[in-house]
Amino acid sequence: MSFKDIRGHDGVISILKGTIKKGRLPNAYIFTGQDGIGKRLTALGLAKALNCQDISDDMDACGRCPSCKRIEKGVHPDTLIVEPEGGQILLEQVRAIEEFLSFKAYEGGMKVVVIDDAEKLNPSSANALLKTLEEPPAGSLLILISSIPDILPATVVSRCHRVNFSPLPADDVREILSRRFDNEKARLLSLLSEGRPGLVIDGVQMEERERFFNELRGIEGLELEPWKERDAMDMWFKNAYCLMRDIVVYKATGDEKLLINFDKIAYIKAMADRCGLHQFLDIANELDRITGLLRFNLNKSITLCYAGLLLKTGECVDS
Amino acid sequence: MKIKVEKEELQRVLQGIQGIVERRNTMPILNHCLFMVSGQKTWVLATDLEIALKEPVKAEVIKEGGLCVPARKLFEITKEVEDGITLEAQENNWLKVKAGLSAFKLIGLPEEEYPQLPKTDNVERIEVQSEVLKKMIEKTIYAAGDSDTRYTLNGLLLHFIPAKDETELRIVGTDGHRLSVIARMINAKVSGEKKLILPKKAAQELRRLLEEIEGMLTIGIEKNHLFFQLDEVLFTSRLIEGTYPNYEQVIPKLGDKKLGIDRGLLIKAIRRTAIMSREKSNAVRMDVEDGKITMVSSNPDIGEAKDEVAVEYKGEAVSIGFNARYLLDALLAAEGEKVTLEMHDALSPTMLKDEADEGYKNVIMPMRI
Numbered sequence: 054m055s056f057k058d059i060r061g062h063d064g065v066i067s068i069l070k071g072t073i074k075k076g077r078l079p080n081a082y083i084f085t086g087q088d089g090i091g092k093r094l095t096a097l098g099l100a101k102a103l104n105c106q107d108i109s110d111d112m113d114a115c116g117r118c119p120s121c122k123r124i125e126k127g128v129h130p131d132t133l134i135v136e137p138e139g140g141q142i143l144l145e146q147v148r149a150i151e152e153f154l155s156f157k158a159y160e161g162g163m164k165v166v167v168i169d170d171a172e173k174l175n176p177s178s179a180n181a182l183l184k185t186l187e188e189p190p191a192g193s194l195l196i197l198i199s200s201i202p203d204i205l206p207a208t209v210v211s212r213c214h215r216v217n218f219s220p221l222p223a224d225d226v227r228e229i230l231s232r233r234f235d236n237e238k239a240r241l242l243s244l245l246s247e248g249r250p251g252l253v254i255d256g257v258q259m260e261e262r263e264r265f266f267n268e269l270r271g272i273e274g275l276e277l278e279p280w281k282e283r284d285a286m287d288m289w290f291k292n293a294y295c296l297m298r299d300i301v302v303y304k305a306t307g308d309e310k311l312l313i314n315f316d317k318i319a320y321i322k323a324m325a326d327r328c329g330l331h332q333f334l335d336i337a338n339e340l341d342r343i344t345g346l347l348r349f350n351l352n353k354s355i356t357l358c359y360a361g362l363l364l365k366t367g368e369c370v371d372s
Numbered sequence: 373m374k375i376k377v378e379k380e381e382l383q384r385v386l387q388g389i390q391g392i393v394e395r396r397n398t399m400p401i402l403n404h405c406l407f408m409v410s411g412q413k414t415w416v417l418a419t420d421l422e423i424a425l426k427e428p429v430k431a432e433v434i435k436e437g438g439l440c441v442p443a444r445k446l447f448e449i450t451k452e453v454e455d456g457i458t459l460e461a462q463e464n465n466w467l468k469v470k471a472g473l474s475a476f477k478l479i480g481l482p483e484e485e486y487p488q489l490p491k492t493d494n495v496e497r498i499e500v501q502s503e504v505l506k507k508m509i510e511k512t513i514y515a516a517g518d519s520d521t522r523y524t525l526n527g528l529l530l531h532f533i534p535a536k537d538e539t540e541l542r543i544v545g546t547d548g549h550r551l552s553v554i555a556r557m558i559n560a561k562v563s564g565e566k567k568l569i570l571p572k573k574a575a576q577e578l579r580r581l582l583e584e585i586e587g588m589l590t591i592g593i594e595k596n597h598l599f600f601q602l603d604e605v606l607f608t609s610r611l612i613e614g615t616y617p618n619y620e621q622v623i624p625k626l627g628d629k630k631l632g633i634d635r636g637l638l639i640k641a642i643r644r645t646a647i648m649s650r651e652k653s654n655a656v657r658m659d660v661e662d663g664k665i666t667m668v669s670s671n672p673d674i675g676e677a678k679d680e681v682a683v684e685y686k687g688e689a690v691s692i693g694f695n696a697r698y699l700l701d702a703l704l705a706a707e708g709e710k711v712t713l714e715m716h717d718a719l720s721p722t723m724l725k726d727e728a729d730e731g732y733k734n735v736i737m738p739m740r741i
């Protein structure tokens with residue numbers, strides 16, 4: 054994807070283009086902002102622009118030349134993408150970056166290293182990377198990407214030029230999603246995405262939501278299997294919170310058009326009848342509180358039991 | 373793309389690139405070689421992103437085109453089939469291989485996915501005899517480093533110095549403990565002084581290639597690459613980024629104690645003495661006095677050794693410790709019957725010169741013993 058295909062980051066992109074045009078690229082960037090909003094796409098767009106054999110007057114990659122194609126496929130010799138392995142970015146991965154940068158560019162453009170989820174650098178790899186950031190080899194650009202840059206060592210962040218990315222406006226998300234999904238689904242996914250199309254585009258969130266609604270019946274008898282992974286647990290709470298949100302909105306306004314899970318209207322209506330607005334608000338608040346605690350390694354089955362009970366109470370009070 | 377090629381020819385070419393395509397597995401495309409067929413010519417290109425080799429293939433061209441082909445599999449096939457091989461690209465990047473009654477289909481990749489060879493537009497060219505370059509690499513490569521952190525030392529420095537109508541080429545290798553430098557005058561001109569660092573692996577591969585082909589070699593100098601072309605064979609290497617240490621500073625100016633020694637006798641004495649050295653350090657001590665060197669080593673767990681070599685020397689006595697491996701590497705690379713050791717004291721570097729090669733110098737740091 055070239056810059057022109059990226060939605061919702063016009064401001065960031067025009068600054069990047071200006072920097073290329075003036076030839077005043079820093080040695081390292083850190084792209085910050087929530088997951089799923091296009092930081093990595095923009096980083097790759099930048100890598101393409103810096104290596105494109107047919108760059109446009111306004112500094113955008115053509116997307117068609119061999120160099121652009123190779124970056125898109127992840128096979129460009131001068132672009133290196135580093136991601137966590139087993140939850141961490143390891144020292145040997147940083148050594149591989151050093152070796153990659155120790156050579157001059159193969160195709161004669163710019164060497165670009167993209168480090169995704171950079172907050173996953175472990176202490177020794179962050180320390181090793183610091184050396185590269187302090188003495189960056191000529192002709193190279195490092196792009197760190199992180200949704201939680203604050204947990205990176207300040208020494209690392211301070212050596213990178215920081216670029217902040219915001220979630221996308223709903224229209225942009227709809228447009229991106231409609232490249233892949235039909236209208237109805239694109240609308241639903243864009244509502245679920247909270248401005249972060251990258252989170253829904255693979256369809257996983259959609260599947261998890263279906264499973265969540267299917268399993269709600271099971272909660273009544275507390276027959277749920279605990280989640281195997283953190284991600285699944287996070288998504289479950291997201292879905293539960295989103296459902297409460299819809300019930301509260303529907304109870305307060307009676308307007309179907311304001312719902313996120315608009316395809317589950319019958320279910321929402323039925324649940325909304327079961328108890329009062331303030332009780333649903335309490336449940337929503339409690340779910341929100343637990344969501345905030347999820348990263349502290351809560352016991353999964355106790356957490357599920359408690360959250361299940363919450364939803365069950367909501368269902369049972371008035372019925 | 374469609375060509376007809378003899379088994380022996382295809383096998384020779386594929387054999388020559390196996391060392392390059394098998395080295396790294398990070399990108400699937402690098403397990404492939406690229407066949408390029410245009411006009412009446414067929415080429416095979418292989419690269420591991422550090423070095424690349426492009427070789428002509430004697431083949432009958434039936435249809436032009438290009439395709440990336442899994443190099444190892446095609447090599448295995450070539451070794452087993454009958455003579456008279458047809459390679460034909462088919463839809464969706466398949467390669468059809470036919471020979472006699474055998475037929476294979478291999479999954480290839482589109483030509484455009486292959487890493488492009490660096491452009492040769494802005495290349496300065498200089499000619500040198502392949503034999504000269506091969507010797508220069510042989511006499512310096514053992515001294516180059518294998519460091520994880522000082523990447524500039526993991527290569528050979530090619531230092532081009534303009535000198536009237538000629539060029540002085542110096543090649544330098546060092547790992548920080550020893551340094552070897554060789555200088556030759558080349559009958560060609562360069563536009564200005566140049567210092568380029570050729571990766572050690574590339575230098576090894578180039579030396580191997582130069583053992584097979586001989587003649588006038590063209591060195592192409594570009595900002596990121598070096599090219600070596602002999603007839604139609606093109607070898608390219610990416611250069612190492614960074615500044616090579618100032619090697620001239622390391623070469624001792626003052627070696628007040630000059631020792632002339634028979635090279636063969638010295639090699640034998642060092643080899644014998646080193647048997648009793650501690651394994652890791654390889655340390656031997658040289659006690660120099662009028663007319664002889666006494667060489668000693670000891671290992672508290674095993675025992676000790678002592679040997680003697682006659683030298684042409686008259687002057688102050690001196691004792692210096694060395695890593696025997698460093699001395700041997702330098703002595704074995706030398707060619708003359710005699711070598712000279714220029715020493716100062718137990719803390720200063722010692723220089724080893726080859727009587728038969730004025731342009732060849734080795735500097736070896738002493739060891740504390």
Ligand SMILES: [Zn+2]
Nearest residue numbers: 105115118121
């Ligand atoms: Zn392009």
